[in-house]
Amino acid sequence: MYRKGAESKHMHWHGKSHIAPECSLPPPPSPSSFSTVVSEQSRWANLPPELLLDIVQRVEASETSWPARRVVVACASVCRSWREITYSVVKTPEQCSWLTFPISLKQPGPRDAPIQCFIKRERVTSTYRLYLGLSPALTCDMSKLLLAAKKIRRATCTEFLLSLVPDDFSRDSNTYIGKLRSNFLGTKFTIMDGEPPHDSAVPLNCKLQQRDHLKPLLPRVAAANYNVGTISYELNVLRTRGPRRMCCTMHLIPISAIQEGGTAPTPSKFTNCYNEHASTTPISKGKKPRVEFGSAGTDDSPGSTPSAREPLILKNKAPRWHEQLQCWCLNFKGRVTVASVKNFQLVAAAEPSQNVAVAEQEKVILQFGKIGKDIFTMDYRYPLSAFQAFAICLSSFDTKPACE
Numbered sequence: 001m002y003r004k005g006a007e008s009k010h011m012h013w014h015g016k017s018h019i020a021p022e023c024s025l026p027p028p029p030s031p032s033s034f035s036t037v038v039s040e041q042s043r044w045a046n047l048p049p050e051l052l053l054d055i056v057q058r059v060e061a062s063e064t065s066w067p068a069r070r071v072v073v074a075c076a077s078v079c080r081s082w083r084e085i086t087y088s089v090v091k092t093p094e095q096c097s098w099l100t101f102p103i104s105l106k107q108p109g110p111r112d113a114p115i116q117c118f119i120k121r122e123r124v125t126s127t128y129r130l131y132l133g134l135s136p137a138l139t140c141d142m143s144k145l146l147l148a149a150k151k152i153r154r155a156t157c158t159e160f161l162l163s164l165v166p167d168d169f170s171r172d173s174n175t176y177i178g179k180l181r182s183n184f185l186g187t188k189f190t191i192m193d194g195e196p197p198h199d200s201a202v203p204l205n206c207k208l209q210q211r212d213h214l215k216p217l218l219p220r221v222a223a224a225n226y227n228v229g230t231i232s233y234e235l236n237v238l239r240t241r242g243p244r245r246m247c248c249t250m251h252l253i254p255i256s257a258i259q260e261g262g263t264a265p266t267p268s269k270f271t272n273c274y275n276e277h278a279s280t281t282p283i284s285k286g287k288k289p290r291v292e293f294g295s296a297g298t299d300d301s302p303g304s305t306p307s308a309r310e311p312l313i314l315k316n317k318a319p320r321w322h323e324q325l326q327c328w329c330l331n332f333k334g335r336v337t338v339a340s341v342k343n344f345q346l347v348a349a350a351e352p353s354q355n356v357a358v359a360e361q362e363k364v365i366l367q368f369g370k371i372g373k374d375i376f377t378m379d380y381r382y383p384l385s386a387f388q389a390f391a392i393c394l395s396s397f398d399t400k401p402a403c404e
Contacts (some may be wrong), residue, residue, distance in 0.1 A: 024209035045079045052082065056089045064098065066132060066144040072100055075191045079202040092266055096342045100357060102164055105146060105177075105386040106195065107258075108264040114367070114379040115386070116335070117146065119393060126151040128397065129166055130378065132389050135371060147177075147390050151397070158182045160394045162387065174337055179225065180391045182398055189395040191229035191388065195271055197252060211275060228252050229388060248314040248348070248392055250384075255310045257383040258348055264383035310354070312383065313367060317345040335377045336369025342396040343374070368393045 023231040056075050063069045076086035097110040109115050119135065120129045123166035128151070132144035152159045160180040161169040168175050171194075179194045229252075234245040259265040277300050319328040330336075330345055346366040350356035366389050367379040 006300055022267040027103075029252045030189070036072075047082045049081075049085070053089070056082070056086050059084075059091050067397040069100060076101070094264075094266070099144075099386065103269055106270075107195075107266050107385055108383045109381045109385065109389075111382040114364075116144075117380075117386070118371070119378055119390075120378070121397070123374065127166065128394060129162070130386070135172075136375060136378065144234045146386055149180075149390070149394055151394075156184050157246060158186065158398050159194075160391070162391065177244070178391070179388060182392050182395070183390065185232045186398045187235060189231040189391075189398075190227055191231070191391045192225035193228045194225060195267070196224075196226060197265065229391070231392060233395075243315070244315050244344065244396075246344065246395075248346065250312045250314070250388065253312040253383050255312050255350065255354050255356070257312060258350075258356055259354070260357065313349045314346040315349040317347050317364065330366060332369050335367065335379060336371060338372065340370040346392070346397065366392060369398060 027176070056072075059075055060072050063071050072086065072090060080261055087101075089097075090096075092107045092109045093099055093104050094110055094114065095114065095192045097115065099105065101114070115132070116134055118131055120131065122128070128149045129145060130147040130149075131148055136143065145166065147162055148165065148169075149162045150169045158181070158265075160178070162178045162180070162343065163169050163173070164175040164177060170176060171179075175297075176194055178191070178195075180189055180191055182189045184273070192243045228250070230249045232247045232249075234247075252255060252260075253264050256262040309344060317330060319325075319330045322329045327339060330343065332343070332345070334342055345364045347364055348356065348361050350361055364379075365381055368376060369374050376393070378393050380386065384392075
């Protein structure tokens, strides 16, 4: 085990890396090597559970940063028993502040300190890549690629397709996780998730939009795009209100998530990888159907109050005017070094009746800003996930002549 691990570390830990999809499977073995594969798998799978648990716990505790944390992912790739124990040992980003598996990108960030990332924009290919780390200068070529997005301009809107890999943005691929769509003016954006809600239950007040020319759903194709968030920019035609003003409504995150003792939805796996929930649902030929959620969210339990079911609303923190610099300023705590109209900080917008502490309302949940040519930092925390935070930041890249 040690010798193989050392060889793998020497061969593969150089250069950039990405989070491989959980649902991608290796090709089946040839009939001649089937008996050998079964023998090797049984040899690993038959380890005593107590010994295996101790091994995985030691590995998980020792490898706390990328690329060394690849070893934890490798433990989950050995066989089913290793995968189940590894999943039970590895905690969510909210609990440990680490991003380990692809599903970690859909789970809320930590509560105490933000996860610091940066985004690289490639103008020629209209692609955007999200990396884990402080900045390219500090992490060099060892940056961890988390998500990638490709900008596509259409006649009536602009779309950003989000993927787990930087070279495949097909909606039929297992690496496709969602998209961001704008209206014609670029003042309103919709965050669409390729996965259904984590509880696999669609709210009663949702609409499934479909078109003609239906055909049966193919395996491993997501059944729909789920509207999980809306981003709105205020019009500023006369340019008399200062920087951009934005408002984000997160339909699947209730306001109770930031109240005392509240929790945010935390998915544990990708549900659409093998088309588990919609094997007979028809889908349009050209586009995926879209599921729209009402403002009440998904929590319709009898014991929940109406205010607790209201969605979380984020607003940009108001900047102050600096007389000496003659510009609008925000305290980014050294994470932003270049003035740009794209820079922003998002905080929770809560009413007095919603019982949200003042400290929670002043806490910066998402921060985005420029540090160099085509280089931007992105810091997010609970209750947003990396996918949601990246989608919100992508909306800032689209042209908005009526909002500036």
